[in-house]
Amino acid sequence: MAIRRQSVVLGVLLAPVTLFLGFFFLLPLLIIALYSFLSPGLYGGVEWTFYHWNYGRIFGWADGINEIFEPIYLQILWRSLSFAALTVVLTLILCYPVAFWVSRLSERWRLVFMFLITLPFFSSLIVRLYAWLLILKPTGLFNTALLSLGVISEPLEILYTPTAVVLGMVYVMVPFMFLPLYSAVDNLDRAQVEASLDLGANRVQTFLKVILPQTLPGIMGGAVIVFIPSVGNFVVPDVLGGAKGLMIGNLVEQQFLSARNWPFGSALSMIIMAVVLTVLLISVTRARKAGGHA
Amino acid sequence: MAALLEISAARREFVTPEGGRLAALDGVDLTVGANEFVTLLGPSGCGKTTLLRAISGFEVLDNGTMRLDGMDLTALPPFRRPVNTVFQSYALFGHMTVARNVGYALEVAGVGKASRDAQVAEALEKVGLAGMGGRRPGQLSGGQRQRVALARAIIAKPRLLLLDEPLSALDRNLRQQMQLELKTLQHSLGIAFIFVTHDQEEALTMSDRIVVMRAGRIEQIGSPRDIYRHPKNRFVAEFIGETNLFPVTVDHVAGNIALGRTADGVELQLPATGRSVGEQVTAILRPADFTLGTAGIPGQVTREVYLGSDLYIFVQPKAGGPEIRVIARDGAGAAEGAAVHLAHDPTSVHVLEAA
Numbered sequence: 001m002a003i004r005r006q007s008v009v010l011g012v013l014l015a016p017v018t019l020f021l022g023f024f025f026l027l028p029l030l031i032i033a034l035y036s037f038l039s040p041g042l043y044g045g046v047e048w049t050f051y052h053w054n055y056g057r058i059f060g061w062a063d064g065i066n067e068i069f070e071p072i073y074l075q076i077l078w079r080s081l082s083f084a085a086l087t088v089v090l091t092l093i094l095c096y097p098v099a100f101w102v103s104r105l106s107e108r109w110r111l112v113f114m115f116l117i118t119l120p121f122f123s124s125l126i127v128r129l130y131a132w133l134l135i136l137k138p139t140g141l142f143n144t145a146l147l148s149l150g151v152i153s154e155p156l157e158i159l160y161t162p163t164a165v166v167l168g169m170v171y172v173m174v175p176f177m178f179l180p181l182y183s184a185v186d187n188l189d190r191a192q193v194e195a196s197l198d199l200g201a202n203r204v205q206t207f208l209k210v211i212l213p214q215t216l217p218g219i220m221g222g223a224v225i226v227f228i229p230s231v232g233n234f235v236v237p238d239v240l241g242g243a244k245g246l247m248i249g250n251l252v253e254q255q256f257l258s259a260r261n262w263p264f265g266s267a268l269s270m271i272i273m274a275v276v277l278t279v280l281l282i283s284v285t286r287a288r289k290a291g292g293h294a
Numbered sequence: 295m296a297a298l299l300e301i302s303a304a305r306r307e308f309v310t311p312e313g314g315r316l317a318a319l320d321g322v323d324l325t326v327g328a329n330e331f332v333t334l335l336g337p338s339g340c341g342k343t344t345l346l347r348a349i350s351g352f353e354v355l356d357n358g359t360m361r362l363d364g365m366d367l368t369a370l371p372p373f374r375r376p377v378n379t380v381f382q383s384y385a386l387f388g389h390m391t392v393a394r395n396v397g398y399a400l401e402v403a404g405v406g407k408a409s410r411d412a413q414v415a416e417a418l419e420k421v422g423l424a425g426m427g428g429r430r431p432g433q434l435s436g437g438q439r440q441r442v443a444l445a446r447a448i449i450a451k452p453r454l455l456l457l458d459e460p461l462s463a464l465d466r467n468l469r470q471q472m473q474l475e476l477k478t479l480q481h482s483l484g485i486a487f488i489f490v491t492h493d494q495e496e497a498l499t500m501s502d503r504i505v506v507m508r509a510g511r512i513e514q515i516g517s518p519r520d521i522y523r524h525p526k527n528r529f530v531a532e533f534i535g536e537t538n539l540f541p542v543t544v545d546h547v548a549g550n551i552a553l554g555r556t557a558d559g560v561e562l563q564l565p566a567t568g569r570s571v572g573e574q575v576t577a578i579l580r581p582a583d584f585t586l587g588t589a590g591i592p593g594q595v596t597r598e599v600y601l602g603s604d605l606y607i608f609v610q611p612k613a614g615g616p617e618i619r620v621i622a623r624d625g626a627g628a629a630e631g632a633a634v635h636l637a638h639d640p641t642s643v644h645v646l647e648a649a
Binding site: 210 | 350351352371372373374377378379381382383385386387388389398399401402403446447450
């Protein structure tokens with residue numbers, strides 16, 4: 001009786017979020033999955049006939065009449081994955097030492113720093129990216145400063161290059177890497193670090209054998225949280241990237257809004273989805289394995 | 295005994311949150327012999343942990359020198375000192391097995407796997423954890439973790455083992471068992487132990503010598519018996535064991551015995567050696583120094599505390615003054631409210647020169 005009552009209460013509590021996600025997340029996802037196997041309508045929308053060329057265009061089979069295989073899609077997918085991976089690596093390098101530094105600050109300064117790291121969330125992403133546009137453009141702050149210092153004689157072409165896209169993504173993703181990393185570093189048992197030094201391990205050995213494994217959950221968490229939105233990101237390349245900075249997210253956007261090829265856009269979306277799920281699955285199984293040990 | 299560790303004029307200051315300076319070590323001199331069991335004893339904040347951390351290298355001395363086997367330790371980082379520590383929290387590596395924890399010192403020193411495995415098995419055997427190498431620290435009880443920490447710290451055969459209140463997290467029975475085991479282990483290993491504790495009973499049980507510390511200074515160094523029977527001052531007397539302190543004036547001296555009287559009129563017999571009439575001194579008597587009888591200080595039992603083997607009673611002297619704590623070996627005649635006489639052997643009284 002008690003158990004039954006408990007499950008009723010649980011059901012009532014979980015119903016709103018389940019309904020919300022079911023209606024606004026799962027249902028649209030299923031529609032996209034379905035669309036990706038339909039043929040495109042002439043002026044947008046879909047024709048209700050089974051059609052696998054959407055995937056063929058991307059992965060290498062095509063009828064050669066309506067749909068042509070273009071390696072550019074795989075290239076863009078590859079670029080998206082490598083940009084996202086690069087973003088993960090760079091944010092990690094930036095945040096890891098800072099996390100140690102912050103965890104050693106006094107309570108008051110730690111709060112100040114946590115406020116600063118979350119400060120960007122208080123303003124619009126687009127506005128902040130346009131600020132980067134002003135900084136990076138040939139007559140912008142960065143180039144003007146370098147020119148006036150005599151470091152360079154001509155403005156550097158950074159804007160509308162892959163560099164600008166990665167730079168922008170690193171900027172956007174830093175807080176997402178920092179927070180899980182900080183929590184892991186803050187939970188690091190200082191006594192274990194001392195024990196390692198005491199037992200004769202030098203600083204490098206201590207880092208590799210104790211500090212790194214102990215903070216690995218934070219690194220993995222941060223990496224997943226940064227990688228997933230980075231792969232599908234379209235705002236940053238839209239504002240800062242040119243043709244060479246185009247990512248799969250932009251491709252999806254173009255297919256839905258400009259080319260009006262909804263099924264092809266859906267197929268591209270499903271590929272992003274597959275990548276994300278794979279990454280999540282790997283990280284969850286790894287975390288479970290690590291958790292089983294502890 | 296050959297000196298293994300020599301510390302002289304060690305000084306370490308900290309800046310307090312209020313901006314003041316606090317000397318955690320204020321001119322500490324200490325020599326530890328090879329294979330000696332030395333306990334640093336004192337209330338929290340006395341500097342005992344700072345001294346231990348200075349030896350292991352986690353605190354840098356502002357002043358003073360520290361030599362181990364004649365080698366200057368002062369500039370050496372912790373990982374270059376032939377000294378290992380058993381940490382208060384054990385500080386076991388949670389992501390490693392027990393065996394890898396224990397073999398860590400050998401692993402980082404580049405000892406081959408076969409030799410390492412053999413030594414790990416031997417160390418685990420020594421602490422009574424044979425066959426537990428495959429477990430994780432999280433799967434062990436507090437006592438077992440303690441043993442892993444111990445095995446890990448002795449595997450590299452340090453010249454000196456530092457133990458930072460290692461037994462404080464264990465329950466009483468286990469603590470007493472571990473005290474004896476540690477002592478046995480220290481003998482069989484033949485290495486010196488420096489043991490930090492605030493538990494005076496633990497210090498008395500285990501040590502060859504006890505170093506009593508207060509406010510960054512050493513108050514007294516001596517054998518447990520020495521410290522207990524002949525404390526140098528009130529602080530040591532009160533910190534080590536239950537004590538009755540009597541500020542007395544010497545009334546007269548007759549033969550081997552001097553008579554001292556407190557301001558309230560309680561009369562005590564003291565050893566006459568060095569006493570002169572009219573002198574003000576403090577007489578120290580342990581609760582076990584009194585016997586209940588028909589002669590001696592008259593008083594009334596106000597409270598009794600049953601301790602199992604002994605009965606602890608508080609006696610209010612008839613003359614007045616603070617209650618006297620007494621261990622009554624047999625409970626006879628020691629009921630609450632009973633009138634008693636407290637007799638004592640004059641030779642067992644320890645006298646402090648200062649009143």
